[in-house]
Amino acid sequence: MDNNKYDAIVVGAGAGGGVVAKQLAVGGMTVLLLERGGWPVYDEHINDELISQRTWVLGTAFGPDGEKNPRVIVRKDGSHEVIGPTDGWDYNHIAACVGSGTVSYGAMAWRFMPEDFKMRSTYGNVTGSTLEDWPLSYEELEPYYEMAEWEIGVAGDDTQNPFAPPRKKSHPMPPFEYNREANVLKKAAVRMGLHPFPIPMLRNSVPYNDRAACIRNRTCCGFACPVDGKNGTQNTTIPRAIQTGNCDLKTGCKVTEILLDDSDRAKGVRYFDVNDKGTEAYADVVVVAASAIESARLLLNSKSKLFPDGAGNNFDWVGRNLQGHAYTGAFGLFDYEILDYVGPGASLALCDYNHHNEGIIGGGLLANEFNRLPYLYTGIRPPGSRRWGKEHKDFQRFSYLKNSQVVGPIQEMPVFESRIQLDPAVKDHWGMPVPAMSGERHPLDHEHCKFLSARAEEILIEAGAVETWQSIGGRGGPSGGQHQMGTLRMGNDKKTSVVNKYGQVHEIDNLFIADGSVFVTGGGFNPVLTIMAIGYWVGDNIVNIWKGTGLKS
């Protein structure tokens, strides 16, 4: 691995890139894995709610650094506002560290359902949406889901879920036991004829892969794990990639451009190292896995004679169709402490409302919510409640452990005008134009949220809640958040997509994308296991092509 020349360069060491790097390294390719953040350290922010990946009023626990990474949000009136990661949700940040969001996520491990790959065929055309089928089917991706489940580690048992997609092999670890809240909700859901089951989780229900079992820490979602019982790429595939001897991981490296030659090839990348020294590295293959906003930004900032508007962007699809998940659901107050406050909180789910509901396109899972820490809970009140004073304090004091939340991610309708572009004026610490995010959600998202919230409330009422209220999402935008997807769409037609079904950028044979960017649609599920599966899928395809012929220089 001399002279900055590798067989492959992978940009981004998260859920997708961390897997691709390992597949390539094990497949015999030399790999440079570049990550803009550093290694996550639990002890720095421990269980501090105000500096976590769930509440970030004083900063994000695992990045990105706000000073160096401003973004621009384009408001409805066309004005451009510069924002940082601690300025609410508009920034749409994803952790910048080795493992990225997989260090601090809630770790739900969902396979998408077959319909999620065939949304257009299943539901038809949707006005105002670019709803489309994936060129890849569930059946094709199934073996790669299995790889993710077994190598990274998932605890679950979907035999109780009649809507679970077909699988060849069971989960490698038994499911977690229900917490107190889930036991109550389960009985109610069963009485209603629904089909609850334990949430599949990328956490160890038993010791696995030489790491400890989960200790049911109450600060799980939004935090790193103090005993390393939560599974991400930082403690599985990335160390394995490095162990092969084929993979160099360089942290603190900000990639600003994919170097393209005058024809149809990528040559390497330009990046700033941990000391902010500008440098270049070269490879036969470049894989971008920097998350939906940053991956699209990088392609837009990589221009050549053949691609004057950015790599893969000759048909103006790069950065389009930015999607996330509107969360929607209901709260229920009980007259006893329904929460036992055992981590992570989320324990039970049902998929009865993911597909085939009258008048609903897609839908979403429902689950009980991850533990809400005290500051986050100060914003949770029944409609019309006072926001301060004794009434607010009493509600905090007396309802905290009596309040159950049933909630889920709605499958959003992709919108062509929800997008990221390079901001014409604002540049980041390294002089790279920042992403400008604009657009709005499809109006159907809010309608679908109303449907799902009403179902959530029914369950809470049946479970015996003495007071319930809905919280209905799906308005505003652009969407994105920590589930950001869709900006480098996968498709067969180069005029209406950016990559082919193998993650290969149309017309640039040695440039691949392997993260949530390639999603055509986002499912009604947390996307991470599908991003990991895409990582295995794209990685294996690269190794096959590279070994066969084409890409070796």
Place this chain on the structure above:
Amino acid sequence: MKNTGLTIGGSLILPACYYEPAPFRFFSREEADCLIAVCECIIPADDAPGATDAGVIYYIDKQVMGPFIKFQSIYREGLAALQKDCYKTMQYKFEDLPSDQQIKFLERMEGNHETLKSWNAFQPSQFFNMVINHTMQGFYGAPRHGGNKDYMSYRMIGIGYPQITGQNRYGKGDSNG
């Protein structure tokens, strides 16, 4: 302070009064007295501690010298405007009002009441919303940031501290202040 006495002609003369070190990093004593009273209305003490007991003022004072540096001017201008309007309409400093009158005044701020005339760059409700938010953070957030002394809000809620779920590693960063 080390230098509390002066030696003159070989005899030690103790000063009649000594300087107390400034207790706050950003706020003046007057600003702090007013802000403490506002925070206490937001989370009042009863049989459980309130914002003052938990040291919310220390949280805000610490953060405006760090991550909240951008809020310095809104605090400075907002507290001045609040105090000015309070004196004009209620004839007392805010912190000297009885608590029912304080609450009434804050409700006027919440609704941008027409009698509040000292506000320019931002509205009274914007200022108050910010203080509500910061008070909640200081009361319910981690003690390492200056508030929530000894995790008193956690104990009030009944979730206790330290956690006993399988770990015992709270040495770093957990001390108050």
